[in-house]
Amino acid sequence: MSKHGGNTRAGGELRANLAVAVSLRSRREADAMERFFEAHHVLLSAGKMAETSVRRLCEHNEGPCGMAELIALRNGLAALAAR
Numbered sequence: 001m002s003k004h005g006g007n008t009r010a011g012g013e014l015r016a017n018l019a020v021a022v023s024l025r026s027r028r029e030a031d032a033m034e035r036f037f038e039a040h041h042v043l044l045s046a047g048k049m050a051e052t053s054v055r056r057l058c059e060h061n062e063g064p065c066g067m068a069e070l071i072a073l074r075n076g077l078a079a080l081a082a083r
Contacts, residue, residue: 038083039080039083042079042080042083043055043076043079043080045079046075046076046078046079047072047075047076049068049069049072050072050073050075050076050079051076052072053069053072053073053076054073054076054077054080057073
């Protein structure tokens with residue numbers, strides 16, 4: 001027992017569990033960042049207009065305007081699906 005009436009062993013287990021949770025969260029965040037950068041690279045390789053069209057749709061909920069943007073959106077989404 002600690003001087004505050006708590007169990008020090010339980011406190012140690014809590015700290016260990018917290019460290020594991022933080023480690024898992026950090027790993028998930030790092031994986032998400034890696035997937036984002038990979039997808040961004042794929043979109044850029046499909047062309048700037050494809051990247052812009054996909055991001056505009058996915059991040060701002062703005063649909064394509066005109067046939068050129070629609071084709072660019074299709075090409076960008078196809079590039080992402082193929083990776």
